[in-house]
Amino acid sequence: MTPLLEARGVTKVYGGGLFQRDRTVALDNLSLRIEAAPPTIIAVVGESGSGKTTLARLLLGLTVPTSGAILYQGTDLRRLSRREWRRFRRDVQAIFQDPYEVYNPFYKVDHVLLTPLKKFGLVHSDREARERIVEALEAVGLRPDETLGRYPHQLSGGQRQRVMVARALLIRPRLIIADEPVSMVDASLRATILESLRALTRDFGVSLVYITHDLITAYQISDNVVVLYRGAVAEAGHVEPVVQEPQHPYTRLLIGSIPLPDPERVWSEEQEPSEIGRLADAAQGCRFANRCPYAMEMCLGTSPPLYQTEQYRVVACYLYRENPVLVSEHLDDAFAPPSTVGPAVAAGGAVDEPLSGE
Amino acid sequence: MNDVSPRLGQPRAAEITRQDEEAGVMLQVRDLRVSYLTSRGAVQAVNGVSFTLRRGEALGLVGESGSGKSTIALALMRLIKPPGVIEGGQVFLDGRDILALPDEEMRRLRLAEIALITQGAMNSLNPVMRIRDQIIDAWREHGEVVERGEAEERVRDLLRWVGLRPEVARMYPHELSGGMKQRAVIAIAISLRPKVIIADEPTSALDVVVQRQIMQTLRRIQRDLGAAVILIGHDMGLMAQFVDRLGVMYAGKLVEVSPIREIFREPLHPYGELLIASLPSLARKAEFQGIPGLPPSLLDPPPGCPFHPRCPHVMERCRVEVPVLELKRPHRWVACHLYQVEEGSA
Numbered sequence: 001m002t003p004l005l006e007a008r009g010v011t012k013v014y015g016g017g018l019f020q021r022d023r024t025v026a027l028d029n030l031s032l033r034i035e036a037a038p039p040t041i042i043a044v045v046g047e048s049g050s051g052k053t054t055l056a057r058l059l060l061g062l063t064v065p066t067s068g069a070i071l072y073q074g075t076d077l078r079r080l081s082r083r084e085w086r087r088f089r090r091d092v093q094a095i096f097q098d099p100y101e102v103y104n105p106f107y108k109v110d111h112v113l114l115t116p117l118k119k120f121g122l123v124h125s126d127r128e129a130r131e132r133i134v135e136a137l138e139a140v141g142l143r144p145d146e147t148l149g150r151y152p153h154q155l156s157g158g159q160r161q162r163v164m165v166a167r168a169l170l171i172r173p174r175l176i177i178a179d180e181p182v183s184m185v186d187a188s189l190r191a192t193i194l195e196s197l198r199a200l201t202r203d204f205g206v207s208l209v210y211i212t213h214d215l216i217t218a219y220q221i222s223d224n225v226v227v228l229y230r231g232a233v234a235e236a237g238h239v240e241p242v243v244q245e246p247q248h249p250y251t252r253l254l255i256g257s258i259p260l261p262d263p264e265r266v267w268s269e270e271q272e273p274s275e276i277g278r279l280a281d282a283a284q285g286c287r288f289a290n291r292c293p294y295a296m297e298m299c300l301g302t303s304p305p306l307y308q309t310e311q312y313r314v315v316a317c318y319l320y321r322e323n324p325v326l327v328s329e330h331l332d333d334a335f336a337p338p339s340t341v342g343p344a345v346a347a348g349g350a351v352d353e354p355l356s357g358e
Numbered sequence: 359m360n361d362v363s364p365r366l367g368q369p370r371a372a373e374i375t376r377q378d379e380e381a382g383v384m385l386q387v388r389d390l391r392v393s394y395l396t397s398r399g400a401v402q403a404v405n406g407v408s409f410t411l412r413r414g415e416a417l418g419l420v421g422e423s424g425s426g427k428s429t430i431a432l433a434l435m436r437l438i439k440p441p442g443v444i445e446g447g448q449v450f451l452d453g454r455d456i457l458a459l460p461d462e463e464m465r466r467l468r469l470a471e472i473a474l475i476t477q478g479a480m481n482s483l484n485p486v487m488r489i490r491d492q493i494i495d496a497w498r499e500h501g502e503v504v505e506r507g508e509a510e511e512r513v514r515d516l517l518r519w520v521g522l523r524p525e526v527a528r529m530y531p532h533e534l535s536g537g538m539k540q541r542a543v544i545a546i547a548i549s550l551r552p553k554v555i556i557a558d559e560p561t562s563a564l565d566v567v568v569q570r571q572i573m574q575t576l577r578r579i580q581r582d583l584g585a586a587v588i589l590i591g592h593d594m595g596l597m598a599q600f601v602d603r604l605g606v607m608y609a610g611k612l613v614e615v616s617p618i619r620e621i622f623r624e625p626l627h628p629y630g631e632l633l634i635a636s637l638p639s640l641a642r643k644a645e646f647q648g649i650p651g652l653p654p655s656l657l658d659p660p661p662g663c664p665f666h667p668r669c670p671h672v673m674e675r676c677r678v679e680v681p682v683l684e685l686k687r688p689h690r691w692v693a694c695h696l697y698q699v700e701e702g703s704a
Contacts, residue, residue, distance in 0.1 A: 047566070156652070
């Protein structure tokens with residue numbers, strides 16, 4: 001089956017030209033297929049400079065890959081007809097970090113909800129539009145009477161972000177790409193927003209790519225996770241083993257650095273890079289070698305391929321070189337099937353009864 | 359140091375703090391009130407906050423945006439600007455009420471005795487000045503005239519102390535990464551060996567790996583200096599890792615102050631309880647539980663307990679009577695009508 005969206009060997013290089021020095025490989029040769037059915041949640045985790053936002057922008061067609069391609073239902077985004085592009089814009093929705101930038105401050109909140117309904121011809125009357133909007137707002141825990149008729153600045157950050165989720169709900173896309181959707185909101189609201197995103201997958205069959213720096217929420221929400229480090233995949237696969245028993249030294253560092261909300265489990269000290277690691281040149285070999293406590297001679301040569309250490313896990317690290325190399329290069333070949341209980345109807349269809357998760 | 363509390367017109371606050379007085383108190387905040395005067399009325403951003411900070415202790419202040427935690431930081435530095443105004447209270451720093459000091463004296467106290475590190479501080483470094491000169495400038499402003507050769511050496515030592523290479527002295531802020539800039543900010547903050555360091559979201563703009571490095575550096579420095587630290591933020595994980603005691607802010611008030619282990623094991627105030635229950639962890643996968651409702655408007659706060667409209671344990675009394683922060687269990691201060699003052703606690 002043709003996947004809904006596919007990244008095929010995408011590389012994005014910024015800068016460059018005459019001076020090699022200014023060249024930044026934001027994302028290096030990533031291949032990933034995202035299916036719409038059954039609905040799945042993929043988390044992409046990384047720090048600043050990991051390439052996670054570049055990946056989001058590539059998947060949304062907001063930036064063009066330097067090499068490789070993004071394919072929507074098998075067609076390169078650059079070759080979509082105007083009609084196909086419109087369908088892509090409906091099927092694949094974005095939720096960004098600061099929703100304030102999405103709003104036009106001169107229009108009431110109603111505008112961002114009404115516009116897509118009309119643009120995509122999803123309603124036939126104003127009354128129907130109103131009903132759909134009320135329904136969507138309530139689904140994300142907003143009171144319509146306290147939300148509609150207001151200007152964006154009159155809502156809190158958390159409310160604005162939930163309006164964005166409600167908007168996604170109205171459009172009924174098949175996939176949502178959410179780039180740091182909760183990093184600007186308080187902890188208590190974060191939970192509410194993430195729960196409404198998860199409900200989109202569970203109750204309405206929408207797949208989700210959740211892009212974040214926060215491994216804890218990634219662990220909570222996703223079926224599979226991709227850990228990026230400086231533009232390349234460090235480790236990927238089923239979220240349970242990746243988070244509970246990380247293999248790549250970078251994933252271990254990342255998880256060890258999380259300030260756990262548990263005073264009994266105290267932070268460990270960061271390990272120093274190995275003698276060889278200290279000699280590493282960031283320009284070649286493993287990108288993590290210069291910080292890696294286990295770096296060996298071979299890590300300084302060519303960058304490691306993805307070794308499949310388990311059915312549902314790949315690791316780009318020579319420590320695991322006795323394992324087979326992932327043949328297809330499609331990361332999702334090492335993904336576990338989604339555990340989320342999806343609805344029996346196809347995405348876009350009506351769901352009578354929300355199924356309970358887990 | 360035992361004689362820091364003159365008899366005041368507020369017997370309640372005096373009672374609250376009495377038992378802590380012997381234990382090497384470095385900072386004592388009593389009934390602090392800060393308002394912002396807006397066209398729609400006065401906003402009580404900090405509404406009668408009292409706490410103490412012991413020598414060498416790390417106290418966390420956690421709360422949602424708008425809970426007043428950052429305003430406390432500015433008030434303790436006396437950096438509240440109009441339309442904000444400190445309406446009342448005392449802040450005793452090592453026995454001296456700094457809210458009563460003349461401006462010039464307060465200016466000299468800042469940095470020398472009490473220093474503030476903020477999230478935005480790394481962007482407030484002067485972009486056209488070398489790090490070395492910014493440090494020396496800070497000294498000069500506080501009347502420390504250091505001769506050139508000695509200054510170089512002291513700057514180098516200082517940078518080494520915060521984990522920066524000596525070369526950084528000659529660099530400009532734009533040549534440094536976010537983490538290095540924040541280390542430079544810490545270097546300036548500690549350069550005069552303050553007794554109290556207030557860190558307001560010092561790492562919230564940084565990645566987790568760098569965050570851990572910075573926080574571990576801050577802890578090492580705190581121990582070297584024997585300074586007391588107030589860590590302000592919203593990340594409960596960071597609090598769990600860093601502080602000895604945690605104060606939970608809600609709508610301009612402290613609703614609980616407890617030792618960190620105990621508050622995580624058994625939060626007493628219902629808001630703290632919901633806050634801790636809402637935290638996702640790596641230990642278990644569960645549905646995300648938010649706290650229902652929204653924080654109250656500070657322009658028009660609800661009568662009684664500010665949390666009562668969202669509280670699952672609300673009683674009739676909570677709607678009318680404001681609960682006072684009291685010692686309800688040993689070492690545990692709670693502002694909630696659910697708890698009686700236990701025998702032997704007070």
